[in-house]
Amino acid sequence: AQSVSQHNHHVILSEAASLELGCNYSYGGTVNLFWYVQYPGQHLQLLLKYFSGDPLVKGIKGFEAEFIKSKFSFNLRKPSVQWSDTAEYFCAVNARGSGYSTLTFGKGTMLLVSP
Amino acid sequence: DTGVSQNPRHKITKRGQNVTFRCDPISEHNRLYWYRQTLGQGPEFLTYFQNEAQLEKSRLLSDRFSAERPKGSFSTLEIQRTEQGDSAMYLCASSLGAGGSYNEQFFGPGTRLTVL
Numbered sequence: 001a002q003s004v005s006q007h008n009h010h011v012i013l014s015e016a017a018s019l020e021l022g023c024n025y026s027y028g029g030t031v032n033l034f035w036y037v038q039y040p041g042q043h044l045q046l047l048l049k050y051f052s053g054d055p056l057v058k059g060i061k062g063f064e065a066e067f068i069k070s071k072f073s074f075n076l077r078k079p080s081v082q083w084s085d086t087a088e089y090f091c092a093v094n095a096r097g098s099g100y101s102t103l104t105f106g107k108g109t110m111l112l113v114s115p
Numbered sequence: 116d117t118g119v120s121q122n123p124r125h126k127i128t129k130r131g132q133n134v135t136f137r138c139d140p141i142s143e144h145n146r147l148y149w150y151r152q153t154l155g156q157g158p159e160f161l162t163y164f165q166n167e168a169q170l171e172k173s174r175l176l177s178d179r180f181s182a183e184r185p186k187g188s189f190s191t192l193e194i195q196r197t198e199q200g201d202s203a204m205y206l207c208a209s210s211l212g213a214g215g216s217y218n219e220q221f222f223g224p225g226t227r228l229t230v231l
């Protein structure tokens with residue numbers, strides 16, 4: 001079974017600071033990787049995804065993530081955060097062993113951006 | 116609103132009571148998923164349907180949990196004889212999909228269950 005580990009449960013940044021949220025997964029086979037975001041009072045929504053190809057993927061709102069297969073990592077980055085990026089961020093994996101049907105999520109990282 | 120909807124949004128019940136939650140997926144989506152999220156954790160997969168067929172239910176937490184999707188449209192999740200440990204947010208998601216392919220799952224707002 002696959003598992004996902006997110007390094008930080010809470011991150012506090014000032015506006016314009018750079019962001020990197022760590023995510024590692026454990027699974028020996030082929031996976032798809034995702035970052036979901038949940039803004040206060042809103043649904044979970046997809047931020048970006050990696051299926052194959054270029055390991056650097058770009059998502060909405062200036063976010064990007066890099067898949068490093070040798071490290072089983074899929075870290076999320078943003079060069080300059082805004083107050084509106086305050087949200088909870090979840091890394092998730094979807095594995096061929098599950099028929100690509102289920103998502104396994106990490107525990108999430110709460111990001112607070114102060115103006 | 117054409118997104119995934121869930122009802123009720125909040126449910127407070129006493130221990131031992133049965134509860135049922137409803138999920139209406141995006142209309143053209145044939146896959147429907149249930150997840151549970153407890154405080155400080157990410158969503159945890161419970162079960163999923165492709166049309167009316169329940170293709171994975173081994174992750175349901177106990178035999179007190181059951182789900183149906185009788186006509187391949189909306190789905191219900193029932194918890195019998197609720198326990199305080201069942202208090203959580205129950206999330207529904209839907210997607211297109213068939214066979215071994217993956218398609219983006221769209222999540223609903225969730226139903227927050229509190230068991231007293």
